[in-house]
Amino acid sequence: MELINNIAKAHGGVSVFGGVGERTREGNDLYMEMKESGVINEQNIAESKVALVYGQMNEPPGA
Incomplete structure (x- = not known):
């Protein structure tokens, strides 16, 4: 989380987290x-x- 915050503030970008399957809980x-x-x-x-x-x-892609 600290890395996402620092990148967004220092470089003006947008951070993306992708969660699939079991990673949705995290x-x-x-x-x-x-x-x-x-x-x-x-x-x-x-x-x-x-x-x-x-x-x-x-689910198939795009569902």
């Missing part, structure tokens, strides 16, 4: 930590500079 934990620490700002989403992408393994 992704939810990561989301909650980012929200609590202020990396994700739900009041002003444009300030967040992070995207979390989740997918299931039992």
